[in-house]
Structures are given as structure tokens and as C-alpha cells.
Amino acid sequence: MKFASNAAPHWLGAESVAVLMRQVLYALVPALIVLVWFFGAGIILNILVAAVVALGSEALVLRIRKRPVGLFISDYSALVTAVLLAMSLPPLTPWWITATGTVFAIVFAKHLYGGLGYNVFNPAMVGYAVLLVSFPEDMAAWPLPRNITPDQQTLSLFTVLQYWATGSVPADVTVDALSAATPLNSVKGQLGMMRTMPEIVGDPLFGNLAGHGWEWINAATALGGGWLLYRRIIRWQIPTAMLAGLLAPALVFYIVDPATHPSPAFHLLSGGTMLGIFFIATDPVSAAASNRGRLIYGLGIGIITYVIRNWGAYPDGIAFAVLLMNLAVPVIDRYTRPRIYGHGA
Amino acid sequence: MTDLILIIIATVLVNNLVLTKFLGLCPLLGASNKFETAVGMSLATTFVLTLAAAVSYLVDRYLLVPLDIEYLRLISFIVIIAAVVQFTETVIRRSSPMLHQVLGLFVPLITTNCAVLGIALLNAQRSVSFLQAVAYGIGGGLGFSLVMVLFSGVRERLDFADVPMPFRGTAIALLTAGMAALGFIGFTGLVQE
Amino acid sequence: MTNGRTSNQALPLPAWGIRLESRKVDSETGAIKKMPPPGELIVALKQNIGVPAETIVQPGERVLKGQPIAIASRWGLSVAVHAPTSGAVMAIEERPIPVAGGGTGESVIIEPDGKEERYAGYVAQMNSKRLPPPQIRNEIMEAGIVGMGGALFPTATKLNPGSGIQALILNGVECEPYISADNALLTERSDQVLRGAAIMLAALDCDECLVAVKADMAEAQAAVQAAIDALGDDRISLVVVPAFYPAGGERQLIELITGKEVQAGGLPWDVGVVCQNVGTAAAVAKFFDEGEPLISRIVTVTGDGVGTAANIEVMIGTPIVDLVEFAGGYTDDAAGLVMGGPMMGFSLPHDQLPVTKATNCILVAGQAELDPSVREMPCIRCGECARVCPAALMPQQLLALARGPDYEALESQGLQDCIQCGCCDYVCPSYIPLTSRFIEAKQGLWENHLVSQRSALALRRFDARGERLERRESDRSDELQRQVDEIGPAGEIDADALRQLKQRVKSKKPGDKT
């Protein structure tokens, strides 16, 4: 009897890339729900635009490059990039801004480097940073979260749609409700005006710890992140190190001078901290390879994020920190190779 | 002391010569193919930057200004830089012939690295102290080295990436430089000058 | 040596490796079955790493059970081969043999006569443990015993490490799924294994023997412990190894038990350890107790593709087709034939291949037991492969380097230290055949080495030739000077003429005959 020959091993035990990516999408659901609750349905529009543009541009590039379109589209990686980018954007973002960022993320940051697995920089963060420097005003324009808007409601769907399609709003909508400062933004601006932290956080915008709504968004994001850890889709090294890199300086400076430095809890639960820790820094392709390297990588992102938040001109620094550490990854990898069995002590 | 450290931080991160001023792109693209080469090039450029900043400051402050012949700044700085580069090249050729061979034309080309002349001229215009002038030189060199070394690591990794044909080599390197510059934008405002 | 561990102590979990479903239940039920001689035995002469044995029988000759039919070659590592049963030598010819990648080897074809007539040249030796070590090694060599865990290293050579061996580890770990030949052996014949261990200890002049059994093999553990208690030999103890793959790899097992690493390019005895398979120990005992050389072994025949999975004691040289037939034949589900386990075993293209001393398992896989060929995706650098690698390599980096290929970096990043266990393939979410890539890259690295070795040799010889030509030249001019000196005073040769003469001689090409 004759048999087909295959190379060893004959057993495979892993879940596919597509399954892993799908889990990441599921893990984002709690954060998405809270985000919509506080800021309205605009975020859903962002995701739709980003997803359509991401899949479309990915399919286009794959076709041009004569790569199997179906195989790579169905790995969900473009979708994950799109959703992460969309969830970083303000809920009121005109469609062309979202589309521009997505094209940069998918085409420039991912496919010009060779597609899945080869990108040096985190595609979602490239897209985000491009938008941040190209459309600074739009990117800072977050509406007020539910309950502290004048009418205690999020913006009506009609307003959102109109803004989404045209970039302007009906005359009867107050600009305040549309583009308030985020807590991170507000802290930066008011500290610049010589107000102290205790005064600043008295504002209802700040909620209990780190900004009304933002606390819950970050908590929900962390919940999804915890699930990814539990499912072993991400490992503990990068989140832990990034947390340490952000919290350690925050704690030190808070103890030294609480009047001009936000508390560690504020840093932990405001802005995109949790999204960065669990979903963005943990992108394996653009992260360091070894466990030791990942600790350094995460620590670097945390520290740079704190430095930019505290002393830089931009309210949040996660995207920049991720890009900078992405750049450092090959050098980190070079110096953090584990000792091979049988070589040295 | 603090002002010197701030100057160095500012020139390394905030006003990074390569990624925010886009000076010295020629060696960045030309000599970053290999990690070891990039390290050599970084050391050479840092050495030249620091030495040229110091010497040109002294010549400017104690020769050109007292004699009231500042109009000779440009030409005398160029002479100084050329001499420093020549000196560096001699040192490299004698101490590490292999590195000299690999760097090839890029060592003499440090002369035309606008970053070097830029730092010297800026120092002359800004009425800084000698130590501050040197700090600008060191900071500029370190900033260049930082980008050079990180960049060469990325380029070594790109050698194994499935980059589309038309984008191989310089194209993808420039794209990478652009995205790295995006990262450096984050340091904006870190140090007020 | 063992950090003061006593017997039965479980070891800490390794930082590497994977947990695999053991799938051993089928073949553990029921005793080891003994298979009668088949219609034809194909006894390959290459039964070990190194050089094939040299045949000493002729076609047509009658041989007896246990009679040597080939002796160890003098040209390298080699062991003797014996007739598994009595019968007639039909031919000595090239036959396909089961090796990775396929191939043929010179084989002695024997037609058994069914009489099982014993060869009288070997007798039981009751005083085995008091024999001098060199003699024990000679006897083991004579018995044709090789490492039966699949490594096929001649056992006698491994028992000759010089002095300073602190422990003999008997490897009964069998960490691959399905394989249970050692498990069955330990469960049923622990006493025989321990007798072999005692003989090996004598050969090694060593006082400690650890029998390593996997954590999920409770029956075997109990049997070994019972045999140790019955024997009352306090030099031998049981050590339970975590059920991790590849805990049964020689270096991995040593690391788990002793905490020591065998350095790259080194051998276990560098750290004072010798590792032997439990089956090897049983074979040693069999030779000294019964005078029977290594002519049979226990093979696990298993998988959904075979009628009744079982551990079968079978003669070396039995065609696999007959072995499967004995185990109940193929089922309709049979889809793949693998020698060894699903992780490191290799596919066999057909079943007309003989059992060798290395055949520990024949896996007749059903459709559902082999992973269908899946579409390979690019590496996403998730790092799971590095987490499980027992050699602490970074397969994801090696993969990128192998694309180059950058042989210098591949070497410095440990390609040569890859043990090809397949763990990285198993955990890869992109389904990249990493192990195959590394085997290919190793081949390339080896060729690359060869090229640079040839280049270095050529340079050496070129330089030597240059020196030789120079020497010849200087000899020649010395000779000329001598001649000039001789005739100088007598003949009237002026300086110009002398110079011209010298010039002429010098300008002669070295190739011209003088």
C-alpha cells in the first residue's frame, strides 16, 4: 500500500491567525458599547468607514500585487487595524478623515512593507499619527460625554450624520457640545494657565478619577484585554511593562508635586491608556520578539507616553510612543536574544 | 549644567537634525544598510560635529569677531569642517581599514553634511557660550546617531521583508524615515527654547 | 548529582515544550504480543548511525537464530547484525529501507524456516556484573545493540566515556503521542530493564541510575518501583518526568533531571551523565541472561488506520506490511504511514519496508489524525515558537534569516542547535513548516561551510606552492653560485658574463625542464 509523504511534525496545535484576530475583535466589544453609551453612535460610523476602506484598499493592493486576495482578507488583520484606528478617533469625525487615516494605515504602513507580518510600524498608529498632525483640530474635537451635556443626552443621530457627511453642523447645535476638550487635553491646557490639579479636577468633566465616561471606557477596554490575556492571545510582558513605565514616573511626580501632576489613576484611566496597553502595544508584528525585549519595549512605550503627556505639546502620546518604540524594535531584538541552550553558563 | 542637558535633550529629541530638520539624510540613507556600518558612521559624524562646533566657535569668537571679519564665517567654517573631516578620515583609515573601506565615500561626504555646517553657523548666530556650543554639537551628533542606529536596525529587518519590487531600497527607507519622523513629532514642545 | 532528590520526586515543569494529548490508551491495553516470523525478513546492514556492517554470509547459506550475519565495519561506528530467526539466506541486495527522505540499503534477505533453531555461539553469562568493563562493552558490541530510542548510536561506544560518570539515566519518557513501546516494556518487564541497568552501571563504574518515566504513565511507574523494591538495589531509583514534549530528548531530559546543560558540540558525559533508552537496557540484559543478541524489538502499531492497536514484539527485518497485517490489517480510514510519533516521525511512502532496530512505532494514521495541509501565512512574530523551543532559539528570527539566507547570522543565532522537535510548528498560528525550513537551512549552511573549507584548503595549498617555488628558485641560484665558485678561480669569467648567465637561468620558466 502506498501513502502520501509529509514532513514532520504531523500534528499542528495552534489556532489560526484569523481566529486570533477575531478574538481581538470580540475583546473590543465591551469598550465599544461603553464608548457608544457615552459619546453616541458616531463611533459606529467611524468603524464602518474604516472597515470598508481597510478591506477595500487591502483587496486592491493584494490584487495589484497578485497575492491571494481571499486568503489575506479573511485573516481579519485589516479589520483589527481599522477598528483600532476608528476607536481612537473622536466620535465625530468626517468620513474623509477616517478614510485618509485608514488608507495610510493599510497601504503605507502595512502593504508597502510587504503586508501581514512585515510592517515595521503599528499600522493603526501610523494612521492615527498622520491624522493627528494633518487634522489637529478635528482630532481634538471630542463631544461632551453623556450626562454632562446641557441636555443630558448624546448628540442626535441626525446631527452626527450631517457632521459625518459634511464636516459641519446645523446652526442650532452649540459648538461646545460638539467639540469639548478631553480630560487629557483640558489638564494640559489648564496647567499651562497656571491652575493646579485640585482646581482642574473639580470640573464635572473629570468624573471621579480620570474624566467622566473615560473611566468606564478604560475599564471596559481593560476587561477585554484581560480576556485576551486569559485566552493567551496576548502575553503579560508588554502590558505589564507599559503599565509600569507609565505609572512609575506618574507616581513619583505625583508624590513630589501633586499640584501640577495628575495622579497615576488619572493616567491609567484616561485617554487611550488601556487601548494602548492591551490592544496596540501588544501587536506582535511591530513589537519586540523576545520576552526580555518585550519588557523593554513596553517600558519604553509607557515612559515616552508619560513624557509626552507631561511635558510635550500633544495631550496624549501613546501613538507617538508606539511609533518610536517600533523604530527601536530591531535594535532591542539585537541585544535581547535569549541565551541559546548549550551556549555558555 | 541644566541648560546644557536641556540643550542636548532638545537637539536629540525635539529638534532632531535628521527627523525634524531633515538635515543629513544623505548618510542616513547611504550608510545605514548594516548595523555595524551605521554605528561607525554615527561615531564619525558625532566626532566631527562636536569637534567642528568647538573649533569653529573658537575661531569665530576669538579671531573673526575681534578682527571684525564675520563675513569670512562661511568660508572659514567650511575650511575647518573639511580639515576635521580629513583628520577623521585619516584616523578611521589607519585604525579601522575595514570600516574605511565600507564607509567609502561617506566619510569625506560628512563635509557636505549640512548638519555640521548648520550647527556651526547656528552657534555663531545664537551668541551662546563655548560649552553650550559644544553641547549643541554633541546633541546634534547624538541625535544623528540615535536615528542612524535605529534606522539601520529597521533596514536590516527590511532585507527579509516582502516589500513590493518598486519600493525596495531607498523608497521604503524614505517611507520609514517619514514614519519615524511622525514619531518624533510627539516630542514637540518638550523643551521650550 | 541529582541535587539530593530522592526517588519518586516529581521534577519542576520545564520552561519550554508543549503538552500533547498522549493517545496511548489503545496500545496499553493488553500484553505485548509476540509476532511469529513472517514469510520474508529484510535485515538491513545499516542499523546504526555511521557505517553499515559487513556481511559474512553468502546467498543460499542456512543461518540460525541469533547467528551473526554481518560484523561491525572497521571504517567507523558500526555494530554487528544477527539473523533474527533460523532460515535460508535468499539474497544480499539493495532494498528500500525506512530512513527520513527515503533510500535503499544493502540488506540480507532471509526466508525463515519456522524452526527457530538457536545459534550456539552465545550463551547466558550469569556473572555478567562482575565482568571487567571492557569485556562488557565488547559483548554489547558483539550483540549488535544500538540506542533503541531512535538515535541508533552504538551502545558500547556510549558506555565508554572514561571515568567520572556520576549517573546513568535510563530514558523511558516516550514523550511523543501514541508511542508506548517503552511503557509496555516497563510495565511488563521492569526486572529485565533493571538487570540491564546493573550491567551498564558495571560497565560505567558508576553508582547511580535514574529510571525516568513520564508523569502520566502510572502503571509503568508502579512497575518500576516494584521492581526496584524487589531487587533491593539502592543505586537505582525512579524519577518522574513532567508530561511535556520533548522531555524525552536526551539533552532536555538531562536538563530536567540534573539542571545541567550539555554544551553545544559536547556530549552528555561532559556533565557526568550517560543516557540510555530503557529498551537498550532490556536488550543488554537479554544478551547476558539468555545469550540472545538484538534480533527483535517492541514496536507500537497504532492509529485509526490499523485494526487493533498493540505493542508487538517483532523480529528485526519484518516487513511493515506483515506487521500491520498481524495487528489486524488496515482499516478503510488508513491515510498515512509514519515511522515514529506524529511530532518527529517521518512519513513512509509505502509499507514494503522492514522494521529496523530504530522502529519504535508504526503509526497508521486515519484521516482525522493527520492535520490536513493548511495554507501557510506570513509570520506575525507572535513569539509562541520561542516560548516553546527547548533549545531557547527564536524560530521567528531564524525563519526571517533563512529567507536571505544569511548563513552567518543563522549560525550565530543557533540554527545548529535546533533539535527539530517540531514544537514551533505545532504552536505556529500561521502554520509555517518551520522545522522543514530549518532542515533545509542546515543543509545550506553545511554546503556553505564546505565551500569555505575548500577555499581555505586551496589558499593553503596555493601559498605552500608559492613557498615551494621560491625554495626551488633559491636552491637553484645557490647551486649556480656554488658552480661559479667552483670554476671561478680556474676559468676567466668576467662579471658581465656571470650576470648574463644568472639572468638566463633565472628567466627560465619554472616549468621548463633543466
Add this chain to the structure above:
Amino acid sequence: MVAGLLVMAFLSGLLGIVLVISARRLPADTMTVVDQVNGVLPHTQCGRCGYSGCRPYATAIAAGEADINQCPPGGDEVIVALSQLLGRPAKALDESFGLAGPPIVAVVDEDICIGCARCLDACPVDAILGAAKFTHTVIANECTGCELCIPACPVDCITVTENTSQLDARAAH
């Protein structure tokens, strides 16, 4: 004006002196590059690169006179190794110097050989055994396949075949 001239003259003179002194004082080391390049070459000494041997070719590469793609026996491996060593871009073999092929060895047809010993001196690595009036033979393991012995033979008894000794060496490994 005069001050300017003087200052420039002074500056140039001073820097010139410093450079001259430094160039004299620092020890020269010109062999390293040639040695390293030489180490990469295949040492067939075949001369197909246009230089009389591997070392002269290495010297020319180090001096920047020769390109790195002129060595047919070395093939792509040598070009890649040289490009990595020297940081020059790798390029395809310049086929005007010859085609890369599998490793080859020379074989003497012992029925035709007249024992003239000419090939002995043509071989750059002394890989041909023999003496005048005796049939010659090639030590296959040491032959580099440079083909320099072929034109030296007056009766054309030397041919080249693919070198299989590598495979043997691997099998014995």
C-alpha cells in the same frame, strides 16, 4: 581685507600642518582589507577575473579598481559575501568573465596522458600528482576546478567533470 587674508592663510596653514602631522604619526595598515577580501574568494587561482590570481584580485577590489562580480567560480555566494563585507550593493555576476557553474574537478585520462609533467606546474594548488614519463592523476579533493591545466596539456587528456566529492564528504559527516 588684509586681516581677512592673513586669518585665512593662518587658519589653512595651521590646519594643514595638523593634518600632515596626523597623517604621518598614525600607523598605516593597508593589508587588513586585502586579507579579508582574499579570505572570501574561492582561491581557485583561475585568473578569470582578469587578475593573475585571487590575491591580486582582492588587492584590486580593496583599491576600488575591480568590481565585486568578476569571480565566476565563486558565483553568487562570493558576490553576496563581498557585498556584505564591503557594504557595496550585490549585483549579478558579470558574465563576460565566465559563467558560474557547479563545482568541477579536473580528470586526467590516463590512457592518453604521456607523462610530460607540464600540467604539474600549471596547477596553482599542486593538486596533480605525477612525474616525467609517468601517468599523472588529479587529487580530486584538492583540485579547485580552475581549468588552468587544460591548455597546458599537449595531448588534451584533461577534462573537467562535476565535483561530487562534496557529496561524499557530506555523507561521511
